Amino acid sequence: MAGRLSTIGVRITHAIPVILGVVVVSFLLTRALPGDPAVYFAGAAADEESIAEIRTALGLDKPLYEQFIIYAGDVATGDLGNSLSTGQPVLEDLANRLPASLELTLTALLLSCSIAIPLGVLAATRPGSAVDHLCRVLVTAGVSLPTFFTGVVLIYVFYYLLGIAPSPLGRLDFIYIEPDHVTGFYLIDAAIAGDWETWLGALKQLVLPAATLALFTLAPLARMTRAAMLSALSSDYIRTARAAGLTEDKVLFTYAFRNALLPVITTLGMVFSFTLGANVLVEKVFAWPGIGSYAVEALVVSDYAAVQGFVLAMALLFVALNLVIDLTYTLIDPRIGFETK
Amino acid sequence: MSDLASAPGTTKGTDSTFAHIVYVLRSNPVTLLAFAMFAVLLLTGILGPALVPYDPLQSNAARALQPPSFDHWFGTDNLGRDVLSRVVVATRLDLAISVAAVALSFVIGSVLGSIAGYWGGWLDAVLNRLFDTIMAFPLFVLAMGIVAALGNTVENIVYATAVINIPFYARLVRAEVNIRRDAGFAQAAKLAGNSDIQVLALHIFPNALPPMMVQVSLNLGWAILNAAGLSFIGLGVRPPTAEWGIMVAEGANFIVSGEWWLAIFPGLALMFAVFTFNLLGDGLRDIVDPRQRS
Numbered sequence: 001m002a003g004r005l006s007t008i009g010v011r012i013t014h015a016i017p018v019i020l021g022v023v024v025v026s027f028l029l030t031r032a033l034p035g036d037p038a039v040y041f042a043g044a045a046a047d048e049e050s051i052a053e054i055r056t057a058l059g060l061d062k063p064l065y066e067q068f069i070i071y072a073g074d075v076a077t078g079d080l081g082n083s084l085s086t087g088q089p090v091l092e093d094l095a096n097r098l099p100a101s102l103e104l105t106l107t108a109l110l111l112s113c114s115i116a117i118p119l120g121v122l123a124a125t126r127p128g129s130a131v132d133h134l135c136r137v138l139v140t141a142g143v144s145l146p147t148f149f150t151g152v153v154l155i156y157v158f159y160y161l162l163g164i165a166p167s168p169l170g171r172l173d174f175i176y177i178e179p180d181h182v183t184g185f186y187l188i189d190a191a192i193a194g195d196w197e198t199w200l201g202a203l204k205q206l207v208l209p210a211a212t213l214a215l216f217t218l219a220p221l222a223r224m225t226r227a228a229m230l231s232a233l234s235s236d237y238i239r240t241a242r243a244a245g246l247t248e249d250k251v252l253f254t255y256a257f258r259n260a261l262l263p264v265i266t267t268l269g270m271v272f273s274f275t276l277g278a279n280v281l282v283e284k285v286f287a288w289p290g291i292g293s294y295a296v297e298a299l300v301v302s303d304y305a306a307v308q309g310f311v312l313a314m315a316l317l318f319v320a321l322n323l324v325i326d327l328t329y330t331l332i333d334p335r336i337g338f339e340t341k
Numbered sequence: 342m343s344d345l346a347s348a349p350g351t352t353k354g355t356d357s358t359f360a361h362i363v364y365v366l367r368s369n370p371v372t373l374l375a376f377a378m379f380a381v382l383l384l385t386g387i388l389g390p391a392l393v394p395y396d397p398l399q400s401n402a403a404r405a406l407q408p409p410s411f412d413h414w415f416g417t418d419n420l421g422r423d424v425l426s427r428v429v430v431a432t433r434l435d436l437a438i439s440v441a442a443v444a445l446s447f448v449i450g451s452v453l454g455s456i457a458g459y460w461g462g463w464l465d466a467v468l469n470r471l472f473d474t475i476m477a478f479p480l481f482v483l484a485m486g487i488v489a490a491l492g493n494t495v496e497n498i499v500y501a502t503a504v505i506n507i508p509f510y511a512r513l514v515r516a517e518v519n520i521r522r523d524a525g526f527a528q529a530a531k532l533a534g535n536s537d538i539q540v541l542a543l544h545i546f547p548n549a550l551p552p553m554m555v556q557v558s559l560n561l562g563w564a565i566l567n568a569a570g571l572s573f574i575g576l577g578v579r580p581p582t583a584e585w586g587i588m589v590a591e592g593a594n595f596i597v598s599g600e601w602w603l604a605i606f607p608g609l610a611l612m613f614a615v616f617t618f619n620l621l622g623d624g625l626r627d628i629v630d631p632r633q634r635s
Contacts, residue, residue: 017470017473018473018474018477021470021471021473021474021477022474022477022478024474025474025475025478025483026486029486029487029489029490030490140616140619140620140623141616143562143615143619144562144612144615144616144619145612146566146569146570146586146589146608146611146612146615147570148570148573148586148589148590148593149589149604149608149611149612152589152592152593152596152604152605152608153605153608155593155596155597156596156599156601156604156605159597160596160597160598160599160601167597168597272479273479273480274479274480274481276479276481276482277479277480277481277482277570278481280481280482280485280574281570281573281574284573284574285593295485296574296575299485299489299574299575299576300575304489304490307485307486307489308486308489308490310482310486311478311482311483311485311486314478314479314482315477315478315479315482315483318477318478318479319477322477
C-alpha cells in the first residue's frame, strides 16, 4: 500500500508542470488581445492620459515576467477578472453555470458508456455477426457526425415532427419552478425536494442534448471496447481459463472484460476532452445555460476576461480529470507504476 | 553510375507498390469509393462557383423560405438565397480552411518533430513539454481561446486549427525519426559527407511520410469539423459568406418552425466531407500499413 501511495504522489507531482504550462498559455492568450488592452479597457472616449493611467492600473507597463507573476497570483487566488457583460467576477459566473454543464456532460457520458460498452463487448464476442456490423457502421458514422448538426436534426425530428420533446430552450420549461439549490443538478435537487413533476420536466429537457453528446462519444468508446475485448479474448490467459473448464460467462466477464476495461478507461480521458469541446456546441444548439454557452455569449460581445477564464477553467478541469483517470488506473491495475516511464 | 544501378530497383519498387495499391483497392471497394467521393469533393471545390444556378449572395424577398422545388433543389433561405448554390460554393472555403490548417501543422509539426527526434536532449524535453501543454487543453476550447485572443478572422481560424493539430504530427515524426537516428543507412549517408540537416531531411524524414499521409487524411476531416464548429458559434466566417458551419447555425433558428432544408443540406455536405476523409484515411492506412487493419 505504501508503494501505491508513493505512485499516486508521483503522479500528482507530474501534473504540476502541466498546470504551470496551462497557466503560461492562458497568460499568453490574455496578452495576445488584438491591439492594446489598455486602449480597449479605457473605452472609446479615452485620451492619452487615461490610457496611461489604465496601463499602470492593469500593470501593463511592467516587464512581461512581472506581469506573469501577478497573473499567476491572481489565478491562484481565484481572481479571473470581471465579466464585462454580466458585471460579475468571472469565477462566480463559471461556478454558477458549471452544474448545468456537468449535469449534461455526465448524463451523456453515462448514456454513451451504457450503450457503447455492451455493444463493443457483443461485437467482439460475435465477430462477423449483425451486432459486429452495426458496431462498425456506428463507429464510422459516429466520428463523421458534427455534434451541432446532430442536435439540429434531433430537434427537427423529436420536437417539430413527432412533438414528443419539449422546446429546446434551456434546462427547465417555464411552467416549472426551479428546485431549491443543493447540488445545482436539477435531477438530484428535484429528487431531494421530492418534486417528481419538476424532475420529469428537467429530464425531458435533458434527454435530447444528452443524446446528442452521447452519439458523439459513442463511436470512440465502442471502437475501443471492441478492440480491447478482441485482444483480451485472444490472449493466453483466456485460453488457459477456457482449458481449465471455466464457464463462458466467467471467462468473459471476470477475466476478459476486466482486462479490456483498462484501455477503455484511457479512451474515456480522450473522449472527455472532445466532450468538453462539443459541450460548447451542444449548449448553443439547445440554449443550455452552462459554461459553454456563457463563453459563446462572451465571445459575441468580445468579453475577453470571461472567455479566457472559461478556457483556463476547462483546461484545469481536464487536467484534474486526467489525474483522476490515471489514479483510478493505478487502483484497478497494480502493475502500473509511473517511475518506470 | 549509382543512378544506373538503383534505377531498376526503384522501378521494381514502384511497380510492386502500385500492384499493392491496385490489390488493396480491388479487395476493398470502400477505399475506391472514398477516392471517388474525394474526387467529387475536389471538383465541387474547384468548379463549384462556375456551376451553380444562382448567385449565392443574391437575396430575393419574394421567394424567401421556399421548400425544395424543381427551381431550387435545396430550397431557399430566409433572405431568398438559393441553398444549393450556397452549399456548393461553400465547399471551396471549407476545404481551403482545413487544407491550409492541416498543411501548416504538417510543416511545423514535421520540423519540430524532426528536431526533437534527431537531436534529442533539452530541445526534445522543451518541445515535449510544449506539446503536453497544448494537449492538456480540451482542443476545441483552446481553438476558441486562440481565435478570441488573436481576433475574429478566417486566417485566425486556420492558425488555431493548425496549432491544436501540431502535437499529433510532431509526435508522429519524432517517433519515426528517433528510431532511425542511428540506423545503418543514416550513418552511411553521414559518412558519405552529408550534413546533419541533409541526412535528416533527405534520408530519415521521407520514411515518416507514409504514416503522415494517413494522419493528414484523418486530420482533414477533423479540421473541417473544427472549423465548421468555430464558425457555428460565430467565430471567423462572417455572414453573408457561404460556409457550412454558419449555414447550419443560421438554419437552426428555423428548424423549430419546420424549415428543415436551411440547416439539413449544409449539415449533410459537412458530414459527406468528413466521412470522405475518414474513409480515405482508413483506406490509406490499409495501403501504407496492412497490419493495422481492424
